[in-house]
Amino acid sequence: MSVEGTIERARALVDAPLDRALEPWRLANPEGKVVGWFPVYSPLELAHAGGILPVGVMGGGNQIEIAHADSRFQSFVCSIVKSTLELGLTGRLKALDGMVFHSICDPAKNLASVVRRNFPELWVEFVHFPQNLTSPLAEDYLVAEYRRILDRLTDLTGRRVGDEDLRRSLAAYNASRARIRRLYEIRRESPQLLSATESYLLVRAGILMPPEEHAALLDEALDGLSGRDVKPKDRIRVVIEGSFCEQPPLELLQSIEEAGCDILDDDLLLGVRWFLRDVPIDGDPLRALARSYIDGSVHSSVKHDLRRTKAQPLLDKARGGRAHAVVVLAAKFCEPALFDYALYRKALDEAGIPHVFLEFEEKMWIFDKVRTEVETFVESMLFD
Amino acid sequence: MSTVRYQGRMHEFQKELMGRYYAELTRGAETGQGHAAWMLISGNPVELVRAFDMLPVYPEVNALQLGVRRQSLPLIQKAEELGYSIDNCAYVKADIGLFFSGLKAPFATIPRPELILCNYVGCGVYLQWFEHLAEYTGAPIFNLDIPTVRGPSGRARPDDVRYVVGQLEELIALCERITGKPLDQAKLRQILQWSKETGDLWAEIKSLTKFVPSPFDAYFDAVTLMGPLYCLRGTEDGLTFFREARSELAERVRQGLGPLPDERFRIVMEGPPPWPYLRIFRDLFTKWGAVAVASTYSTVGGLWEFGFRHDPDRPLESIAEHMLEYNLTNRSFHQRYQQIRQYVEEWGADALVIHSVKSCRLFSAGQGDMREYFSKELGVPTLLIESDLEDPRYFSEAQMRNRIDAFFEALEHRKLVKA
Ligand code: SF4
Ligand code: SF4
Numbered sequence: 001m002s003v004e005g006t007i008e009r010a011r012a013l014v015d016a017p018l019d020r021a022l023e024p025w026r027l028a029n030p031e032g033k034v035v036g037w038f039p040v041y042s043p044l045e046l047a048h049a050g051g052i053l054p055v056g057v058m059g060g061g062n063q064i065e066i067a068h069a070d071s072r073f074q075s076f077v078c079s080i081v082k083s084t085l086e087l088g089l090t091g092r093l094k095a096l097d098g099m100v101f102h103s104i105c106d107p108a109k110n111l112a113s114v115v116r117r118n119f120p121e122l123w124v125e126f127v128h129f130p131q132n133l134t135s136p137l138a139e140d141y142l143v144a145e146y147r148r149i150l151d152r153l154t155d156l157t158g159r160r161v162g163d164e165d166l167r168r169s170l171a172a173y174n175a176s177r178a179r180i181r182r183l184y185e186i187r188r189e190s191p192q193l194l195s196a197t198e199s200y201l202l203v204r205a206g207i208l209m210p211p212e213e214h215a216a217l218l219d220e221a222l223d224g225l226s227g228r229d230v231k232p233k234d235r236i237r238v239v240i241e242g243s244f245c246e247q248p249p250l251e252l253l254q255s256i257e258e259a260g261c262d263i264l265d266d267d268l269l270l271g272v273r274w275f276l277r278d279v280p281i282d283g284d285p286l287r288a289l290a291r292s293y294i295d296g297s298v299h300s301s302v303k304h305d306l307r308r309t310k311a312q313p314l315l316d317k318a319r320g321g322r323a324h325a326v327v328v329l330a331a332k333f334c335e336p337a338l339f340d341y342a343l344y345r346k347a348l349d350e351a352g353i354p355h356v357f358l359e360f361e362e363k364m365w366i367f368d369k370v371r372t373e374v375e376t377f378v379e380s381m382l383f384d
Numbered sequence: 385m386s387t388v389r390y391q392g393r394m395h396e397f398q399k400e401l402m403g404r405y406y407a408e409l410t411r412g413a414e415t416g417q418g419h420a421a422w423m424l425i426s427g428n429p430v431e432l433v434r435a436f437d438m439l440p441v442y443p444e445v446n447a448l449q450l451g452v453r454r455q456s457l458p459l460i461q462k463a464e465e466l467g468y469s470i471d472n473c474a475y476v477k478a479d480i481g482l483f484f485s486g487l488k489a490p491f492a493t494i495p496r497p498e499l500i501l502c503n504y505v506g507c508g509v510y511l512q513w514f515e516h517l518a519e520y521t522g523a524p525i526f527n528l529d530i531p532t533v534r535g536p537s538g539r540a541r542p543d544d545v546r547y548v549v550g551q552l553e554e555l556i557a558l559c560e561r562i563t564g565k566p567l568d569q570a571k572l573r574q575i576l577q578w579s580k581e582t583g584d585l586w587a588e589i590k591s592l593t594k595f596v597p598s599p600f601d602a603y604f605d606a607v608t609l610m611g612p613l614y615c616l617r618g619t620e621d622g623l624t625f626f627r628e629a630r631s632e633l634a635e636r637v638r639q640g641l642g643p644l645p646d647e648r649f650r651i652v653m654e655g656p657p658p659w660p661y662l663r664i665f666r667d668l669f670t671k672w673g674a675v676a677v678a679s680t681y682s683t684v685g686g687l688w689e690f691g692f693r694h695d696p697d698r699p700l701e702s703i704a705e706h707m708l709e710y711n712l713t714n715r716s717f718h719q720r721y722q723q724i725r726q727y728v729e730e731w732g733a734d735a736l737v738i739h740s741v742k743s744c745r746l747f748s749a750g751q752g753d754m755r756e757y758f759s760k761e762l763g764v765p766t767l768l769i770e771s772d773l774e775d776p777r778y779f780s781e782a783q784m785r786n787r788i789d790a791f792f793e794a795l796e797h798r799k800l801v802k803a
Contacts, residue, residue, distance in 0.1 A: 113717030342467035
C-alpha cells in the first residue's frame with residue numbers, strides 16, 4: 001500500500017469518535033476492558049499486560065464544543081482539562097471502563113478528582129511519578145507505585161498479571177517505539193520524505209490500538225516511505241517544544257510547515273515516545289520500567305530532573321538535529337510550559353539559537369495569524 | 385458606615401514577632417551568616433531546618449507581604465519582561481522579580497540561599513518555581529518528593545511514609561554538609577515538642593470558632609496566626625505567641641465577643657485572599673455581618689484541627705506524615721470537599737464562599753465543580769467570586785461588591801422565609 005493510504009487510514013481513526021475508533025477492538029475482545037490515559041506519560045505496559053487496551057485520551061481537539069465543562073473549570077484553565085471533562089459530561093467517556101491521570105500539573109490533579117466525582121461508575125486511578133530523580137530511593141518508590149497500579153488493574157479485570165505477561169508487553173511497546181524512533185530519524189535526515197503532520201497522524205493512531213497493531217501499521221508506512229522520492233526544499237529546520245500535553249490542531253502544525261519550516265523534532269504525543277532506548281526485558285520487568293523512567297526517558301517540563309539544567313535537553317535536541325531554530329509552541333494557560341519558556345528563552349539566546357514563541361488552543365480554528373508570524377520569522381532567518 | 389477595628393493584643397504581638405523574624409533575615413543577608421534555606425509553606429519540614437540552626441526563608445510569605453503592601457505589581461511585570469507569562473502564578477513572578485531587584489523588600493533584605501529546599505506537596509508550581517530559583521542562584525537544590533495522597537482511603541501509605549523518611553535522611557546529610565555539623569537529635573526532639581504544643585493550641589483555637597458568636601474570623605484573622613504558625617513553628621517564641629493567642633481568644637468566648645458587633649452570617653471561606661485588597665475585601669463581608677467560622681486557606685500549612693501532631697518520639701515519621709497527609713495541598717480535591725462539608729456541618733455555617741484566584745490553579749482549577757457539589761447536592765448556598773492573590777490587575781471591586789451584595793441579600797431573604 002502507498003504511504004498515503006496508510007496515513008489516510010491513520011487519519012480516519014484519529015478523526016473518529018472514541019467509541020467508533022474502539023469498535024474493532026471491542027468486537028474482537030467482547031469481555032475486554034479499555035482504560036483511557038490522560039497525557040503525558042502512562043505506564044501502558046501494565047494495562048496491556050493485563051489484557052486491557054490502554055487508550056490515549058488527548059482532550060477533545062477542535063471537534064468538540066465546550067458547553068458544560070466551562071461551569072466546572074474556570075476561563076484560566078487550559079483547554080484539554082475542560083474538553084476531557086466535556087467528553088465525560090456528554091457521554092463520550094462511556095466508551096471507556098476507566099481513566100488514569102498523572103501528577104503532571106495542578107489542573108490535571110484536580111481533574112482526576114472531578115472525574116471521579118462526576119462519573120462514579122468509571123474506574124479512576126492516579127499515578128504519582130517521583131519528582132526527586134537524584135534520590136536513589138526513587139526507583140524503589142516507582143516500582144511500588146507500579147505494583148499498586150497493577151493491583152488496582154486486577155480489581156478491574158479480576159486477572160493477575162505475571163512477569164511473563166509484563167515482559168511480553170515491554171517487548172511489544174519496545175517494538176512500536178523503535179518504529180516511531182525510525183519515523184523521527186527520517187524526519188531529521190530527510191524531512192522532505194515525511195512531513196510532521198503525516199508522522200503525527202501515524203504516531204497518534206497508535207494511542208488507539210494495541211502496540212502490536214501499531215507496529216504493523218508503522219511497518220507498512222515505513223515500507224511505503226522507502227518508495228518516496230522528493231527533492232529537499234529550501235526551508236528552515238526547527239524543533240517544536242511545549243506541546244507535551246494538550247495537542248495543537250493538525251492544521252496548526254501544517255501552517256507552521258507551510259510557512260517554511262521542516263519540523264525535525266517535537267514533543268507531541270510524548271507518552272508513546274517516552275523511552276529513549278528499549279526497556280530491558282530480562283530481569284524484573286517492573287524494575288526495568290521504573291529504571292527506564294528514571295534514567296532512560298525523554299525530557300519534559302512535567303518531568304523534574306535536577307541532574308541537568310532545564311533547557312539543556314532542548315539545546316541538545318536542537319543541536320543534535322542540526323536545527324536552525326526552535327518554535328516554542330505552548331498550550332494557552334499551560335503553567336508548566338509557560339514557566340519553562342522563561343528558562344528556554346534565556347538559554348536559547350545565550351546559545352545563539354533563534355526562537356519564536358507561539359501559544360495555541362486545541363480548539364482554535366483560524367491559523368492565519370500564526371502562519372504570518374512564522375513566515376515573518378522564517379524570512380528574518382533566511383535573509384539574515 | 386463605621387469602620388470596624390480588627391486589632392487585638394495578638395495582632396500586636398504578631399507584628400512584633402514577625403518584625404523580629406524579618407530583622408533576622410536582614411541580618412543574615414547583611415552578614416552572610418545563618419545558612420538561609422529557602423522553602424515553601426505547605427507541609428514543610430521546618431523542624432529539621434531549625435534543628436540545624438538554619439534560617440528558614442519563605443518566598444511565598446515574602447510574596448504575600450509584597451502583595452499586602454501593594455508593591456507586587458512592578459515585580460510581577462519585571463518577571464513578565466523576562467519571559468514569564470501573564471498566566472503564571474503571581475507569587476512566583478513577584479518573588480523572581482524580587483530576586484532580580486537585589487532581594488531588597490520594603491520589610492527585609494532576603495538572604496541568598498545556601499539551600500533551595502523544594503518541599504513539594506501537591507503544587508506542581510513549587511517544582512517549577514524552585515528549579516528556576518536554583519538556576520538563578522546557583523545554590524544546591526533538594527526536591528523532597530511527597531507523593532500525593534491518591535488512594536480512595538485518603539490516607540498516606542506506609543510505603544510512602546518510608547519513602548519520605550528516607551529522603552529526609554538524605555536531606556539531613558545535605559544539611560550536615562552545608563552547616564558542617566551533625567544533626568543534634570536532642571535538639572530536634574525539643575523542636576518537635578514545641579511544634580507539638582503549638583499544634584495543640586492551634587487546634588484548640590480553630591475549634592473556638594464553633595461558638596456563637598465566633599470569637600475571631602477564621603479567614604481574615606487566621607491569617608494573622610498563620611505567619612507565626614509557619615515562620616516560627618518549632619521555636620519558643622512561636623509557642624509563647626500561641627499561648628497568648630489562645631488565652632485572648634478564649635477570653636473573648638467567655639465575654640461573648642466576636643470580631644463584629646453583630647454576627648449575622650456564618651460562612652466558610654475557600655481559597656486564598658486577594659492580598660493587595662485585603663482590607664477592602666474584608667469590608668465587603670463585614671458590611672453584611674458575615675464572619676468566617678472556617679477556611680481551607682488556613683490549612684495550607686497543616687491540618688492540626690483534624691488531629692495531626694508532630695511527635696518527638698517519631699521525629700522523621702511525624703514530619704513525613706505532616707507532609708504527606710496533613711496539609712491541604714497534598715490532598716485530593718475530593719478530600720477538600722469532605723473537609724468543607726465538615727466545616728459547614730460542625731461549625732454551623734450558613735454558606736460557602738469560594739474565592740477563586742487565577743494564580744493558584746492548585747486551589748482553584750475545578751472550583752466550579754465544588755460549587756456544583758455544595759449548592760446542588762448538599763443544598764448549601766454557595767458564592768463564587770474571582771480575582772487573584774497577588775496580581776492587582778485582576779481585582780474589580782465594583783464587580784465583586786455586586787456579586788457579594790446580591791448573594792447576601794438572597795441569603796437574608798432565605799433566613800427570613802425560614803424563620
Ligand atoms: S496542558 Fe498543561 S496545564 Fe493543561 S493539563 Fe496539560 S500540563 Fe496541565
Ligand atoms: S500555585 Fe498556589 S500553591 Fe502553588 S505556588 Fe502558586 S499560590 Fe502557591
